[in-house]
Amino acid sequence: MAVTTTTSDAVAMRLTGRKIKWGELIFEGALLLMLLMSLAVLVTLLADTLTKALPVFRDRGWDFVSAELSSNPETAGVGTSILGSLALTGLVAAISFPIGIGTAIYLEEYAGNTRISRAIRTNIRNLAGVPSIVYGILGFAVFASFLAAVGLGGDGNGKNILAGGLTLAALVLPITIITTSEALRAVPYSIREAGFGVGATRWEVVRHHVLPSALPGVLTGTVLALSRAFGETAPLLLVGAATGFFTLGEGASIVDKLVGKYGALPVTIFSWSRQPGEDFRSLAAAAIIVLLVVILLSNAAAIILRNRYERKW
Amino acid sequence: MTTKAEQAAVTLLGDPRRHRRERNVRITFFSAAAFSVILSALIVLSLAGEAWNFIWSVDLGSLWEIGWFPRRGLFDLKTIVGATLLISLVAMLIATPLGLGAAIYLSEYASPRMRRLLKPVLEILAGIPSVVLGYFALTWINPNLVQRLSENAGIFTMLGAGIGVGVLVTPLVASVSEDAIRAVPLSLREASYGLGANKSTTVRKVVFPAAISGIVASLILGVSRAIGETMVVAMAAGAVGGGLFSLDPLQPGITMTAAMASLAIGSDQVAGVGNAFQSLYFVGMLLFLMTLALNIVSDRFVRRIQEKY
Numbered sequence: 001m002a003v004t005t006t007t008s009d010a011v012a013m014r015l016t017g018r019k020i021k022w023g024e025l026i027f028e029g030a031l032l033l034m035l036l037m038s039l040a041v042l043v044t045l046l047a048d049t050l051t052k053a054l055p056v057f058r059d060r061g062w063d064f065v066s067a068e069l070s071s072n073p074e075t076a077g078v079g080t081s082i083l084g085s086l087a088l089t090g091l092v093a094a095i096s097f098p099i100g101i102g103t104a105i106y107l108e109e110y111a112g113n114t115r116i117s118r119a120i121r122t123n124i125r126n127l128a129g130v131p132s133i134v135y136g137i138l139g140f141a142v143f144a145s146f147l148a149a150v151g152l153g154g155d156g157n158g159k160n161i162l163a164g165g166l167t168l169a170a171l172v173l174p175i176t177i178i179t180t181s182e183a184l185r186a187v188p189y190s191i192r193e194a195g196f197g198v199g200a201t202r203w204e205v206v207r208h209h210v211l212p213s214a215l216p217g218v219l220t221g222t223v224l225a226l227s228r229a230f231g232e233t234a235p236l237l238l239v240g241a242a243t244g245f246f247t248l249g250e251g252a253s254i255v256d257k258l259v260g261k262y263g264a265l266p267v268t269i270f271s272w273s274r275q276p277g278e279d280f281r282s283l284a285a286a287a288i289i290v291l292l293v294v295i296l297l298s299n300a301a302a303i304i305l306r307n308r309y310e311r312k313w
Numbered sequence: 314m315t316t317k318a319e320q321a322a323v324t325l326l327g328d329p330r331r332h333r334r335e336r337n338v339r340i341t342f343f344s345a346a347a348f349s350v351i352l353s354a355l356i357v358l359s360l361a362g363e364a365w366n367f368i369w370s371v372d373l374g375s376l377w378e379i380g381w382f383p384r385r386g387l388f389d390l391k392t393i394v395g396a397t398l399l400i401s402l403v404a405m406l407i408a409t410p411l412g413l414g415a416a417i418y419l420s421e422y423a424s425p426r427m428r429r430l431l432k433p434v435l436e437i438l439a440g441i442p443s444v445v446l447g448y449f450a451l452t453w454i455n456p457n458l459v460q461r462l463s464e465n466a467g468i469f470t471m472l473g474a475g476i477g478v479g480v481l482v483t484p485l486v487a488s489v490s491e492d493a494i495r496a497v498p499l500s501l502r503e504a505s506y507g508l509g510a511n512k513s514t515t516v517r518k519v520v521f522p523a524a525i526s527g528i529v530a531s532l533i534l535g536v537s538r539a540i541g542e543t544m545v546v547a548m549a550a551g552a553v554g555g556g557l558f559s560l561d562p563l564q565p566g567i568t569m570t571a572a573m574a575s576l577a578i579g580s581d582q583v584a585g586v587g588n589a590f591q592s593l594y595f596v597g598m599l600l601f602l603m604t605l606a607l608n609i610v611s612d613r614f615v616r617r618i619q620e621k622y
Contacts, residue, residue, distance in 0.1 A: 021511070027513040027519045028422050030414065031414045031415075031418035031420070034414025034415050035418050035431055038411055038480075038483055038484075039431070041480050042434060042437060045445070045446075048453050053422070087410075093337060098345070103346040103348065106345060120346055120350060123350055126353070130605070131540070131542070133543075133574065133600075137594065141360075174349070177349065200333065203334075203338040204410050233443065238574075264318075266544075269444045269448065270544065270547075272445070273448050273451060273548060274548070299440045
């Protein structure tokens with residue numbers, strides 16, 4: 001809405017002969033400037049990173065994306081790291097979605113407004129605000145030790161991709177619960193009442209009516225949560241993601257890969273940017289472009305999905 | 314032989330299999346919900362045990378030293394807490410005007426078309442991972458902005474890291490305060506216009522005070538996020554091996570989170586034994602308590618906007 005003109009303004013303007021309200025324009029302009037500064041930062045960030053990354057893509061093209069980690073900047077690539085990150089994301093989805101969606105269903109559909117359910121909700125909100133590095137401590141102290149105890153520890157005392165997946169799943173769990181709860185709450189109560197009215201049990205109503213209607217919102221929330229997990233670094237630093245060069249060697253089995261060292265794209269970016277010299281800086285920039293492409297594409301896909309399939313009640 | 318009434322009652326009760334399934338489903342979902350409680354308990358337990366051991370074993374004098382050098386047994390708390398607070402202050406100095414300004418413009422002034430064009434800017438900024446902003450702070454903000462300001466600044470400065478964290482926090486402040494502003498009923502604005510007020514007067518004197526609870530909540534959430542941020546400060550504020558106490562923003566600094574990160578990746582590790590590594594838990598406990606307190610306070614403020622309207 002443009003600057004509105006009230007009656008007294010119109011009268012005042014007529015009396016003083018002024019048509020432009022400078023004070024209003026300056027105020028609006030200042031606010032717009034704040035918003036545009038955010039835009040400027042975003043553009044600068046993308047442009048600068050792209051400029052630094054272009055030489056790498058121009059010289060090596062697809063080879064950069066598929067090559068393995070290496071201590072030689074000429075041949076190092078993000079292949080292993082991308083695979084690691086994808087595996088982590090898969091683990092996060094497998095672990096946190098059932099628990100998260102189940103919790104949301106319980107809180108929204110089954111639990112009344114009892115003290116226990118209020119306490120659980122407050123607890124989830126607090127969990128959502130815990131810094132990511134504290135989740136890393138949880139992963140290291142609890143998940144890695146647990147894995148080592150049951151024999152899935154590998155060489156690193158349990159600091160493997162399974163521990164990383166568990167840690168990130170814990171990190172992403174509160175967001176999943178909160179977004180799924182909101183999606184479920186958006187379904188009007190009349191839908192449920194209609195189901196009860198024909199004699200359906202609560203689970204039948206949820207499964208056949210509430211969940212299908214809430215599905216777009218739930219999917220958007222889960223995709224956003226996954227892309228958040230894809231970009232997380234700090235917890236992985238504590239749970240053993242390799243910051244340096246590593247290789248599993250030829251003939252490593254699936255189990256070896258699961259319990260051994262692993263790499264993740266954000267951690268690779270972190271370790272490359274700490275290396276001295278321009279070469280690794282450019283590599284880091286190129287890896288950032290890869291990371292941003294994945295994250296921005298999946299976020300865009302989630303939002304487009306939501307806009308297309310969202311039902312307006 | 315059952316009577317007709319008894320037979321009718323039995324049919325009304327329904328298929329026992331359906332009821333069993335219903336009960337099992339309910340138990341399954343309740344155990345899912347219980348997981349979140351278990352998770353909280355695990356976090357507190359994993360921090361508390363070793364943090365307590367650290368406090369018992371450490372020489373309390375080493376908590377007030379010249380700097381944070383875990384390898385040498387110097388655990389000066391004011392270095393890391395000071396750096397955390399300084400960087401968060403710089404971050405909020407950036408995020409408050411940018412975030413609030415964007416929120417007010419988007420909810421009060423922007424036409425639907427401008428909103429559709431400009432709101433994605435904030436959403437994209439919100440999706441950018443912290444490593445990327447750390448890289449940006451290290452390779453662009455520090456050289457171009459901070460070093461232009463002063464010759465003394467090196468490659469790593471707390472000011473540069475603070476600006477990076479500020480950019481990170483801006484979308485959070487913007488989105489929460491935008492929700493708060495949009496929650497203010499239209500009738501309040503219309504009443505103000507009806508009395509002949511300008512739009513800026515309405516925004517400043519009516520809408521802003523009405524949304525103040527939500528706006529304060531967004532700022533507190535921003536501070537909490539800034540305090541807990543690890544990657545930007547680990548990459549741009551420097552001082553990974555430890556640092557001297559300094560409140561000069563043009564110097565490198567080591568925050569609580571960066572101290573934890575460097576203990577984890579081993580640049581400070583003393584072979585995993587000794588209280589150098591235990592300090593990780595202690596700092597983690599401090600950090601957890603600080604952010605928990607901030608989030609609880611911010612929650613109270615959000616609850617107040619929901620009650621009023």
